[in-house]
Amino acid sequence: VLTGALVCPHPPLLLPGLTGATDLAPDLRAACLDGIRALAAARPDLLIVVGGAEQAGTWDAGLPRGAARFSAGRVPDRPAGGASAAGTGKAGGPVPGEGRVLPLSLAVGQELLDEAGWPGPRQLHSVAADTPPAGCFALGERLARSADRAALLVLGDGSARRGLKAPGYLDDRAFGYDERARRGLAGDLAALRSLDPELGRDLLAAGRAAWQVLAGAAAGGPPPHPVVRYEGDPFGVYYLVVSWEFRAATAH
Amino acid sequence: VSRRRSLPERAGERGVTLKLGRRSFADTDRLVMAIVNRTPDSFFDRGATYAADAAMERVHQVVAEGADLVDIGGVKAAPGDEVDVAEELRRTVPFVAEVRAAYPDLVISVDTWRHEVAAAVCDAGADVLNDAWGGYDERLAEVAASHGAALVCTHAGGVTPRTRPHRIGYGDVVADVIAVTTALAERAVSLGVSRDSVLIDPGHDFGKNTWHSLELTRRLGELAATGWPVLVSTSNKDFVGESLDLPVTERHNGTLATVAVCSWLGAQVYRVHAVRESRQVLDMVSTIRGHRIPARLQRGMA
Numbered sequence: 001v002l003t004g005a006l007v008c009p010h011p012p013l014l015l016p017g018l019t020g021a022t023d024l025a026p027d028l029r030a031a032c033l034d035g036i037r038a039l040a041a042a043r044p045d046l047l048i049v050v051g052g053a054e055q056a057g058t059w060d061a062g063l064p065r066g067a068a069r070f071s072a073g074r075v076p077d078r079p080a081g082g083a084s085a086a087g088t089g090k091a092g093g094p095v096p097g098e099g100r101v102l103p104l105s106l107a108v109g110q111e112l113l114d115e116a117g118w119p120g121p122r123q124l125h126s127v128a129a130d131t132p133p134a135g136c137f138a139l140g141e142r143l144a145r146s147a148d149r150a151a152l153l154v155l156g157d158g159s160a161r162r163g164l165k166a167p168g169y170l171d172d173r174a175f176g177y178d179e180r181a182r183r184g185l186a187g188d189l190a191a192l193r194s195l196d197p198e199l200g201r202d203l204l205a206a207g208r209a210a211w212q213v214l215a216g217a218a219a220g221g222p223p224p225h226p227v228v229r230y231e232g233d234p235f236g237v238y239y240l241v242v243s244w245e246f247r248a249a250t251a252h
Numbered sequence: 253v254s255r256r257r258s259l260p261e262r263a264g265e266r267g268v269t270l271k272l273g274r275r276s277f278a279d280t281d282r283l284v285m286a287i288v289n290r291t292p293d294s295f296f297d298r299g300a301t302y303a304a305d306a307a308m309e310r311v312h313q314v315v316a317e318g319a320d321l322v323d324i325g326g327v328k329a330a331p332g333d334e335v336d337v338a339e340e341l342r343r344t345v346p347f348v349a350e351v352r353a354a355y356p357d358l359v360i361s362v363d364t365w366r367h368e369v370a371a372a373v374c375d376a377g378a379d380v381l382n383d384a385w386g387g388y389d390e391r392l393a394e395v396a397a398s399h400g401a402a403l404v405c406t407h408a409g410g411v412t413p414r415t416r417p418h419r420i421g422y423g424d425v426v427a428d429v430i431a432v433t434t435a436l437a438e439r440a441v442s443l444g445v446s447r448d449s450v451l452i453d454p455g456h457d458f459g460k461n462t463w464h465s466l467e468l469t470r471r472l473g474e475l476a477a478t479g480w481p482v483l484v485s486t487s488n489k490d491f492v493g494e495s496l497d498l499p500v501t502e503r504h505n506g507t508l509a510t511v512a513v514c515s516w517l518g519a520q521v522y523r524v525h526a527v528r529e530s531r532q533v534l535d536m537v538s539t540i541r542g543h544r545i546p547a548r549l550q551r552g553m554a
Contacts, residue, residue, distance in 0.1 A: 235554030
């Protein structure tokens with residue numbers, strides 16, 4: 001059962017230090033942190049973090065976030081976040097220091113959780129970016145069933161083709177696609193389930209698979225009550241921060 | 253936009269702190285010293301800031317452009333009309349007091365070789381004595397000590413102030429510069445100048461031909477390796493002009509090249525005419541070097 005869910009984007013600029021002396025998106029960061037605090041307020045027993053990556057898998061929470069890969073080694077990772085990260089690595093998981101680093105999406109999730117001071121245990125899962133919708137739904141359903149009272153943090157963002165200066169240049173289809181995603185994340189589960197993987201790939205929408213994991217996790221449960229905390233494309237990439245509350249769970 | 257003060261990468265080869273006036277600097281900091289001439293005849297500005305109000309206007313401008321120090325001079329370096337002590341005092345002392353009043357924290361340097369002038373400008377608020385003629389007046393270092401001022405120890409090839417080099421030769425100019433400047437620095441410390449307030453200056457063009465100044469620039473790392481903070485004064489000088497065969501008015505880009513190279517090799521203070529441009533070059537070199545974090549990265553981060 002889900003106590004709540006939060007969707008956040010995962011640009012590298014949310015990792016500390018990568019943007020130099022200036023925090024490019026303090027408002028985006030603040031919206032994410034507010035969302036995490038709202039998740040914590042529902043007192044879940046477990047936090048499940050899901051993000052897109054090259055491959056599906058589960059990840060040790062103690063793995064490095066790997067800011068080095070985006071900075072030629074000049075920006076070190078923040079020291080692993082106190083009790084939260086150090087104490088909750090899954091038993092038997094891969095040992096840190098073997099060259100493995102978290103995928104970007106999960107690294108950003110871990111960073112935001114540390115910044116917000118998330119106190120409880122975390123479970124990290126990646127979903128392969130090319131997973132068909134049905135596979136995403138199935139993973140979501142499985143994760144939702146896996147714990148009595150779990151909160152879900154979903155890392156995903158929209159198209160990176162929303163302007164001439166966008167990372168992927170301008171593609172007019174980006175706006176319709178992101179609008180469908182926005183409707184979906186604002187509670188229209190059918191819209192969320194209908195996001196097309198091919199188009200999403202063309203539009204460099206990194207969040208499609210993870211968002212559809214959320215759609216699966218929410219299926220069959222009480223309807224979500226969404227709170228949109230941030231919406232924008234300041235750098236040509238579509239970012240959304242949305243909290244989902246579930247009445248049945250929070251009424252405990 | 254909020255500022256994050258993270259990751260100051262102090263590669264700190266030495267970690268020495270330089271103290272000038274009320275301010276302290278890490279060895280990886282790069283300081284711009286703006287030239288402010290109270291002279292009617294200096295080679296580059298040709299009297300543009302001789303008048304007190306024009307000189308003060310120049311101070312306002314260079315502070316706004318990011319200067320860490322001003323270097324006030326009352327006597328042009330090259331030969332020319334005689335400027336006696338009384339006239340040098342008249343040009344510098346009231347002006348130093350005026351600058352001090354306007355900018356309590358600005359590091360004020362005065363370019364003089366005369367101990368009488370040195371004492372008077374220190375009393376008026378100067379923090380640094382820029383002895384560009386290499387210890388010609390032996391009492392200058394005593395004044396720095398007694399007034400708690402910093403001292404720039406320059407290699408001038410042993411020439412008399414305001415003379416040009418004539419057929420000067422060195423077996424190894426860099427070795428001579430290191431021997432002379434570090435001896436001056438140690439002497440200053442022995443007289444009571446604070447060790448963290450002594451700089452050395454190889455004295456480009458002073459008692460040197462262009463080959464010598466180029467060699468000093470090329471091997472500036474050897475000066476930095478002495479551990480003394482290095483000041484360089486290359487702005488629009490003849491070795492730049494002769495390298496490029498350009499008149500004084502067209503040496504700007506060549507000067508910036510010297511700033512970049514000296515910064516890479518470890519010089520810490522830059523006595524320049526063009527403050528804004530020098531500040532940019534120094535910031536860029538420090539950023540490449542990894543001693544300064546980039547101001548604002550967006551590329552690839554969205």
